[in-house]
Amino acid sequence: MSGTTVGFVGLGAMGQGMAGSLLRAGYAVRVWNRSPEPVAAMVALGAEAAEGLADVFAADAVVSMLANDDAVERLLLDPVLLAGAAATLHINMATVSVDLAERAEALHTEHGIGYVAAPVLGRPPVAAAGELNILAAGIPAALAAAEPLLAAMGRRVWYFGERPAQANTAKISTNFLLACAIESMAEACSLAEANGVRPTDLIEMLSGTLFPGPICSGYGAMVAERRYEPAGFKLPLGLKDVDLALTAGASARVPLPFGSVLRDAFLDALAHGDGEKDWAAVAAVARRRAGLPA
Amino acid sequence: MSGTTVGFVGLGAMGQGMAGSLLRAGYAVRVWNRSPEPVAAMVALGAEAAEGLADVFAADAVVSMLANDDAVERLLLDPVLLAGAAATLHINMATVSVDLAERAEALHTEHGIGYVAAPVLGRPPVAAAGELNILAAGIPAALAAAEPLLAAMGRRVWYFGERPAQANTAKISTNFLLACAIESMAEACSLAEANGVRPTDLIEMLSGTLFPGPICSGYGAMVAERRYEPAGFKLPLGLKDVDLALTAGASARVPLPFGSVLRDAFLDALAHGDGEKDWAAVAAVARRRAGLPA
Amino acid sequence: MSGTTVGFVGLGAMGQGMAGSLLRAGYAVRVWNRSPEPVAAMVALGAEAAEGLADVFAADAVVSMLANDDAVERLLLDPVLLAGAAATLHINMATVSVDLAERAEALHTEHGIGYVAAPVLGRPPVAAAGELNILAAGIPAALAAAEPLLAAMGRRVWYFGERPAQANTAKISTNFLLACAIESMAEACSLAEANGVRPTDLIEMLSGTLFPGPICSGYGAMVAERRYEPAGFKLPLGLKDVDLALTAGASARVPLPFGSVLRDAFLDALAHGDGEKDWAAVAAVARRRAGLPA
Amino acid sequence: MSGTTVGFVGLGAMGQGMAGSLLRAGYAVRVWNRSPEPVAAMVALGAEAAEGLADVFAADAVVSMLANDDAVERLLLDPVLLAGAAATLHINMATVSVDLAERAEALHTEHGIGYVAAPVLGRPPVAAAGELNILAAGIPAALAAAEPLLAAMGRRVWYFGERPAQANTAKISTNFLLACAIESMAEACSLAEANGVRPTDLIEMLSGTLFPGPICSGYGAMVAERRYEPAGFKLPLGLKDVDLALTAGASARVPLPFGSVLRDAFLDALAHGDGEKDWAAVAAVARRRAGLPA
Incomplete structure (x- = not known):
């Protein structure tokens, strides 16, 4: 050096x-x-x-x-x-x-x-x-x-x-998994809440059992508490990353059904004015689909 | 006692x-x-x-x-x-x-x-x-x-x-998240492999960084290595649990788009004779969609 | 006789x-x-x-x-x-x-x-x-x-x-196609409107060209005009029929991704109180996803 | 002139x-x-x-x-x-x-x-x-x-x-509806066949009742008879048109869940080497998902 x-x-x-x-x-x-x-x-x-x-x-x-x-x-x-x-x-x-x-x-x-x-x-x-x-x-x-x-x-x-692109593929795949995790927790929390379980109780249990680590405790808490601000990573950047995965998938002809759901959910969030919020705000889309209060 | x-x-x-x-x-x-x-x-x-x-x-x-x-x-x-x-x-x-x-x-x-x-x-x-x-x-x-x-x-x-049903809701939500995690990793591994990244490299990195805990290291490895037997939890039981989530969602009017993708993927797996394998075998569906070798 | x-x-x-x-x-x-x-x-x-x-x-x-x-x-x-x-x-x-x-x-x-x-x-x-x-x-x-x-x-x-069930299968498949047609027109009309095309213009052209017959001119007009009442066929009956298709699919292990989207859309509609409206009201879900006025 | x-x-x-x-x-x-x-x-x-x-x-x-x-x-x-x-x-x-x-x-x-x-x-x-x-x-x-x-x-x-773009929007919406119609019939025919109904019987009845016009009788017959060649409109062109719809949707923030399913299905078809066939060959994807013979 x-x-x-x-x-x-x-x-x-x-x-x-x-x-x-x-x-x-x-x-x-x-x-x-x-x-x-x-x-x-x-x-x-x-x-x-x-x-x-x-x-x-x-x-x-x-x-x-x-x-x-x-x-x-x-x-x-x-x-x-x-x-x-x-x-x-x-x-x-x-x-x-x-x-x-x-x-x-x-x-x-x-x-x-x-x-x-x-x-x-x-x-x-x-x-x-x-x-x-x-x-x-x-x-x-x-x-x-x-x-x-x-x-x-x-x-x-x-x-x-x-090949350098291999590292980019790994990164794109990782961000894809993050987006999947957020949407998964969003759907699970809506399901739980609509059936009478407090989302925070669910996330606390999950963090303490099957899903240790920062994603469940961090993003899970944001989803459960509907706390999307301040934005650590803004929603349009999340859509950009989902699109990177879909594009890499398309060029290699890999259908990504979860990715397709994510893209639609992020568009829905942007259509409802959540572009300045954290990408965890995709959880608001899951709530809206179910008619749960914002 | x-x-x-x-x-x-x-x-x-x-x-x-x-x-x-x-x-x-x-x-x-x-x-x-x-x-x-x-x-x-x-x-x-x-x-x-x-x-x-x-x-x-x-x-x-x-x-x-x-x-x-x-x-x-x-x-x-x-x-x-x-x-x-x-x-x-x-x-x-x-x-x-x-x-x-x-x-x-x-x-x-x-x-x-x-x-x-x-x-x-x-x-x-x-x-x-x-x-x-x-x-x-x-x-x-x-x-x-x-x-x-x-x-x-x-x-x-x-x-x-x-209300006792609250515990059942929490359990159903948890199994729903497990199924989502498997499908997410299956799609990510197919995306990675089709773009030249070894799925085992991806899962090892993920387990060591954002996704510690048994799900990524356990199911992730099964997915990455295409190791679906012996079955720890058989695929039809996985479908049963996804259906429990969808049913609980329907009665509370909670759409679960990831759950819908999961259901279709589990049916696809059963249609291809994977009913005796671990539910991680839903990853074979993701591979088939992309034309990757079984 | x-x-x-x-x-x-x-x-x-x-x-x-x-x-x-x-x-x-x-x-x-x-x-x-x-x-x-x-x-x-x-x-x-x-x-x-x-x-x-x-x-x-x-x-x-x-x-x-x-x-x-x-x-x-x-x-x-x-x-x-x-x-x-x-x-x-x-x-x-x-x-x-x-x-x-x-x-x-x-x-x-x-x-x-x-x-x-x-x-x-x-x-x-x-x-x-x-x-x-x-x-x-x-x-x-x-x-x-x-x-x-x-x-x-x-x-x-x-x-x-x-086998009598063959006629029921044909009927279920037909109603499935009707639901698909409604959702397709709903998405197309939202796409058109958000890009500045009047949905009624689109449906009129379609009815006069590629899609003659009662479905496009009838349901298409209801979708384009957001006219969901009086109900000719109520939304919960539509969900029932979609469920008949999904159930027949599940027992024969036929994934129906359009069917899954339909089920989620009908649940969304019910979650927003449209259970007394015609099943064409599933178009309101497509509009809501896009942030278009109800 | x-x-x-x-x-x-x-x-x-x-x-x-x-x-x-x-x-x-x-x-x-x-x-x-x-x-x-x-x-x-x-x-x-x-x-x-x-x-x-x-x-x-x-x-x-x-x-x-x-x-x-x-x-x-x-x-x-x-x-x-x-x-x-x-x-x-x-x-x-x-x-x-x-x-x-x-x-x-x-x-x-x-x-x-x-x-x-x-x-x-x-x-x-x-x-x-x-x-x-x-x-x-x-x-x-x-x-x-x-x-x-x-x-x-x-x-x-x-x-x-x-605005000229209005005509392009109408055309893109029309082709989107065509693709939706093909996928709908593909799913319905797989559902019917797996439950013992001849797809040609289904399409003949539909063409004679609810769905007159060239789409059901033409594309429906291709789907029902698994006749994807010669190609009137090749599958990659179909994907191009679906992508035009998705892109027009994304820029106006209109989620199109049917469009997302279509995109995944077309990619699946291309991943299986059907790029020279008519876009009706997306029906082969529906059959493969259900484990029906090609």
Whole structure:
């Protein structure tokens, strides 16, 4: 790490925590962000402000954490940028589509840059603590080069193969399971309540028996208590992730009936104005279907 | 407990473990079963063989663990039997419908017998160890009377209210969530595999991160490894439980779109001859939909 | 027909029209109904009032048109009644389950009575005009005996085989298709309206092009105009028919995903108090899902 | 028409029939197609071969009938082409997305060209006979200008409003209903067959009673007879149209549960290699779900 310069693109709540972890680990970090405030915040912590994306790609390695396919496509899948890069490694930690991952890999390979997909599990506080779970895939040489950087940002790296898209598939599958879990608990809580059981009693029992862990105790409580604000992860982002799963399914011809139900439920939630709420608000759709009070 | 005689009906794998727990706790247990072998086995452990169901209901309290609504209805919801009972408490630990629970409660109340619904979570070894999680509901006096018996059979009792059907609702909701979890993992594993990710890698990561606990590591592994035999819980029983949820939903007018998908998937599995396999074999349906090898 | 006496059970709106057709064709008709008013009305037209069901089954043939499985089971599947019958033919024209049809056939055969299932298509005015479409099944001898009676009540008889349940299956499949058509038009109209197309314009074009016939012009207009009252066929009856399809599917292990969506939609409609409206009111569910004004 | 020159883009089976109708009506028709053979065929009938798309747009009006959004976008939504056009009217008769229609309208308006959306109902023989049903939308002046051309190609024009996207919405809704009808009949036929009714008997009765018209008699027969070849409309095109409906639904936040089922069924069909068959082959999915022989 000594002497290694890391370019970092995308200083949202997650990106700031991750860049901070790299700084703490001793890396020289050169940051870029669309809006200036987060750049200033990171500079105050010891980072260098990049003059532009070319400056970022002049570093030894680049880590990016952008919001979605569009942002990655527009900012980073730029042949001119990549052709001029000194960096030999780009670790893309965003949740993007399988299709984008494949195109990104091809373009980076063409320009001699190792491309690692490394989407993460964890919210901003976990990112800030350097305790993310990281799902990684890429060719062995690139993964080896990425390993110390990933170690600085996460508590554990899970490997999925040599094709970067494998890590994105794993991440998309994981978020699909989260959405399924929320809808499952929403339907179960509506069923319980309409039959006279307090949803909070149900979730407490489930958390203490078959479903330990943060999903049942966290999302389950939000569902049971109808507490959808403040939003940890907004509903339209949930729909985006469900759509990533459906799209990856369609291109590989994998029907996902639960995914189809989820898509309809998220659309229903948006049609009723819940776009600013946490994606747990899909539970309000289950309640509405049953005529239960909002 | 000293001096208390317990009648016990239903010595399947679960019932034997539960009756054994009562014996170990010092209760005099009078057992009845449709077939004689389990009776002999329990007698060998110190139980008394009942001469008939009337003999069972001559005990101080009755515990029953029958297979389904039909068995309970046919054997125990018998006005003559209940009218002649000395027992003042009946703890029904079977997974039965909300509707049956309500009729059972009414009939027992009519005959002055306290009725507690106490379905359980746990497989036979857990029952044998007296470590079940017990979901209980009933009027306070009956619950108080039941408490020492439940304590002998379980590691913890979760209370859901004064109406016995509340415990059955909680149990039905729990099994519904289990079925949802299996289908969710089945779809996620098909999605992952068709996009080049090994399902076992996915499940290992999930178990180690967001989904700790027995469901992901246990059922998830069965799904990922396509290991549906030997059956811990057979597919037709899974369909029965999904139908219990759908029926409880219908009577309270709660649409359950995930439940509807589950029902169709279980029927598909049965149509393809998987009725002797574990209900995790519903994952074979997800694979077939996607044209993945069985 | 001359000299043939027909016992008739069930004088609802449909039954009155059908019994009237038999009278017009010259049959002596002996009628029975739970409530007396329709009996008086038929007597005024020349029918004879039966003293009881045994009296009905003392006729040469019996035609029944009861509301559902329960009524048929309770009133007609009575071994004592059938054992004492002089009638050698029973034409059951109700929409009942496949399971009931099979049990009814067995019981009638046991007592030497030919059993024909002959459910009908058509509303009360069509029944009154003797213009019903009749879906019939039974053994050839019974069908031959039934033929003149059916000819008196309908404009055409469609034959489905030697097992009575085949006609019930055909009727259940037909009603399933009707429900599917209503939901399809409901979703299409919501899609159209939310994208700026007047649903009435859509339905008018469809009726004039690809979908001639009464379903699109009739139900389509009700959907497009949100006109769900007065009810021609009430929503709970629609759910009953969807359930008949799902049950027939389950016993033959036929998943019906459209049927599952229908069931959830009808429950949603009932949960919102639309039980007195026409089953076209399931369109209100499609609108609610999309946040369109009721 | 006398003196009016019409540029025509897209000589597939539909386009040839439509251009032929314009020739028969006396228009001078200047045709362009990606491949040369259809151009030669039309020239033999009296058309003129355009030298390029600019030559097409040098005519008084342009009619286009391309395969999909991509082709329209690539070939016709070209600012240079439109800026240089002499044509004051473009009638786009392809089945395209709502989104594309809106962008096309904006671009044409910007360049002073009237834009009419006029997708059609009917197969190639109907197009050749000038008997299409045409769904049209556009501003009144453009519609008035388009009217004689549409009259030459169709038997009737159905109007949906002033925004071109309204006609595309109507067409997308219509194809959605077709897909729903096929799936409905597929499920009904599987239900019937598994319960002992011949699907051909069911469809014959339905066609003769509640569902007259080409859909039940045509597609119903294909479903009932499992006759999916030769393909009149290939399965992947069916999926494309279902996706157009789902996309139009998503942008307007209209959940379409039947559409979701359709999408999963079409993917299932493609996963099993039925991509060259008629979209009626989605019925094979319904059969496979039920374990019925292919």
